[in-house]
Amino acid sequence: MAKLVLKHLLAIRWFHWVNFPILFLMIWSGLLIYWAFPVYHLGPIELFPQWLFALLGLKFHLADGMALHFVFMWIFIANGILYVSYTLVSGEWRYLVPTSFSAFRDAWLVVLHDLHLHKDLPAQEKYNAAQQIAYTGIIVMGFGSLVTGLAIYKPVQLTWLTTLLGGYEFARLIHFALTMGYIGFFVVHIGQVILAGWNNFRSMVIGYELVKDGERS
Amino acid sequence: MNSRHTEIILPEGEIQKELKKKSRRGFLLGGLAAVGAFGAYKAVRLSSPDNDVPWPQRRVLEFNAKLAEGYLNDAHLTRTYSPSEIGYLKANGEYGLDEEDDDGNPPEWEGLQLETSSAPAVTLQLADIQSLPRHEMITKFCCIEGWSVVQKWTGVRFSDFTKKFLPAGASLTDYVYMATDGEDYFVGLDMKSAMHPQTILAWEQNDKPLTYEHGAPVRLVIPVKYGIKNIKRIGLIRYTNQRPNDYWYQRGYDWFAGL
Numbered sequence: 001m002a003k004l005v006l007k008h009l010l011a012i013r014w015f016h017w018v019n020f021p022i023l024f025l026m027i028w029s030g031l032l033i034y035w036a037f038p039v040y041h042l043g044p045i046e047l048f049p050q051w052l053f054a055l056l057g058l059k060f061h062l063a064d065g066m067a068l069h070f071v072f073m074w075i076f077i078a079n080g081i082l083y084v085s086y087t088l089v090s091g092e093w094r095y096l097v098p099t100s101f102s103a104f105r106d107a108w109l110v111v112l113h114d115l116h117l118h119k120d121l122p123a124q125e126k127y128n129a130a131q132q133i134a135y136t137g138i139i140v141m142g143f144g145s146l147v148t149g150l151a152i153y154k155p156v157q158l159t160w161l162t163t164l165l166g167g168y169e170f171a172r173l174i175h176f177a178l179t180m181g182y183i184g185f186f187v188v189h190i191g192q193v194i195l196a197g198w199n200n201f202r203s204m205v206i207g208y209e210l211v212k213d214g215e216r217s
Numbered sequence: 218m219n220s221r222h223t224e225i226i227l228p229e230g231e232i233q234k235e236l237k238k239k240s241r242r243g244f245l246l247g248g249l250a251a252v253g254a255f256g257a258y259k260a261v262r263l264s265s266p267d268n269d270v271p272w273p274q275r276r277v278l279e280f281n282a283k284l285a286e287g288y289l290n291d292a293h294l295t296r297t298y299s300p301s302e303i304g305y306l307k308a309n310g311e312y313g314l315d316e317e318d319d320d321g322n323p324p325e326w327e328g329l330q331l332e333t334s335s336a337p338a339v340t341l342q343l344a345d346i347q348s349l350p351r352h353e354m355i356t357k358f359c360c361i362e363g364w365s366v367v368q369k370w371t372g373v374r375f376s377d378f379t380k381k382f383l384p385a386g387a388s389l390t391d392y393v394y395m396a397t398d399g400e401d402y403f404v405g406l407d408m409k410s411a412m413h414p415q416t417i418l419a420w421e422q423n424d425k426p427l428t429y430e431h432g433a434p435v436r437l438v439i440p441v442k443y444g445i446k447n448i449k450r451i452g453l454i455r456y457t458n459q460r461p462n463d464y465w466y467q468r469g470y471d472w473f474a475g476l
Contacts, residue, residue, distance in 0.1 A: 002227075002229060002232050003224050003225060003226040003227070003232070004224065004225040004227075004232060004235060004236060004239070005223075005224050005225075006223045006224070017247070017250070017251075021254065021258075033363065034363070036361075036362040036363055037360075037362045037363030037364050039364075062361065062362065063269065063270070063465075063468060063469030063470050064270075064469065066361075066470070066471065067270045067271075067274045067275075067278060067469065067471075068274070070277070070278060070281055070471070071273075071274045071277040071278065074277070154285065154475070154476060155295075155357075155359065155476055156293060156294075156295040156440060156441050156475075156476040157285065157288055157289060157290075157293050157441075157475070157476070159293065159294070159295065159296055163296065168357065168359070168365055169365070172363065202240060202243075205240075205243045205244055205247050206239045206240055206242070206243030206244070207239075207243070208225070208236070208239055210232070210236055
């Protein structure tokens with residue numbers, strides 16, 4: 001006997017797939033803005049150096065970048081608020097939010113397991129501890145992008161916020177660092193989705209996962 | 218498990234059929250939604266441009282500006298800094314500044330022309346402006362490119378200027394337009410931002426007279442806006458009820474450009 005188990009609720013699937021292209025567009029337009037003043041380094045390495053955008057023919061796209069960023073931000077914000085509200089109201093947050101400090105130890109064991117350095121996986125419900133930390137962390141990061149974005153978008157009208165976030169330059173740096181965080185998240189996420197296989201990916205589209213006899217749902 | 222986490226238990230053959238049905242439906246709908254979203258995005262991007270921005274995007278930018286203007290308030294002051302925090306401001310943008318002659322002398326400034334709908338235009342000299350109460354401030358100059366630098370500015374509040382030179386009996390207009398001599402560079406401002414207590418007509422920068430490249434003899438310093446609105450070497454100020462044109466607005470930037 002096998003069974004189909006509803007893994008991802010319809011609303012959650014919509015929030016996820018709406019967020020994917022919008023976040024991509026926010027990152028892309030953000031880079032068009034960043035390239036008007038690309039100053040961040042990682043040690044000696046220039047992040048998104050001038051020659052790269054010259055190569056891509058993207059010099060002087062600041063106006064277009066702003067016109068995209070400040071339009072699509074509304075969808076990004078609305079989708080984020082709806083997602084968080086929905087997980088709270090539906091109770092889905094219980095699976096997503098780590099509830100004890102042991103989550104960090106468990107997450108570490110998950111990482112070791114995924115790197116084939118540890119044999120057993122800790123007990124889990126719908127999501128393992130590493131997933132819980134990642135999926136909760138990404139929401140905190142989204143909120144961080146919103147507030148640091150506001151701080152550099154309206155630094156005079158929202159002086160209190162800009163000051164609270166360490167000033168105009170620092171808020172811009174955090175806003176940028178969070179974007180790098182999304183790219184890092186994306187790389188790991190895609191890797192894990194590939195490793196988890198088709199059944200798992202399909203459940204993010206159709207909602208249901210096929211569970212064979214004796215498997216954990 | 219939550220009750221909404223339904224399970225479908227069927228014999229092996231049936232379950233594969235059910236899974237195929239769900240997959241077909243899910244991927245078809247998902248594909249249609251993706252194509253629809255991409256189509257909608259392309260439709261926006263290919264819409265006829267309104268001042269170099271696809272018009273649907275321009276509408277949203279105008280909506281954002283309305284929100285920002287509604288929130289703008291004389292009590293929302295930009296932070297002021299100490300003299301030790303003053304940095305170096307590069308002369309970014311020479312739009313509207315004509316070439317200096319062979320001896321390095323800038324062309325002559327022909328005074329500031331003031332236009333209102335209710336009285337004939339008058340030409341003001343720097344001394345007329347300097348007769349108003351002097352105002353100093355150390356504020357951050359934010360370029361739309363993303364950089365910023367602290368500068369000290371000395372001048373007069375534009376609100377004081379307006380009170381003195383707007384003809385008696387004339388009501389305050391919705392907008393003000395400022396341009397360089399010959400109108401090669403020009404900015405449009407909403408009156409709320411123009412009358413903000415930190416909006417000044419400045420003739421000194423870091424305690425020295427303005428240099429030509431920074432807008433001598435008199436320029437606008439308006440910290441509630443990006444640098445692009447801080448017009449140099451003002452030759453014309455016009456009070457108007459029609460939203461004025463703006464150099465960078467025409468080139469795809471937000472008209473309001475408020476901070």
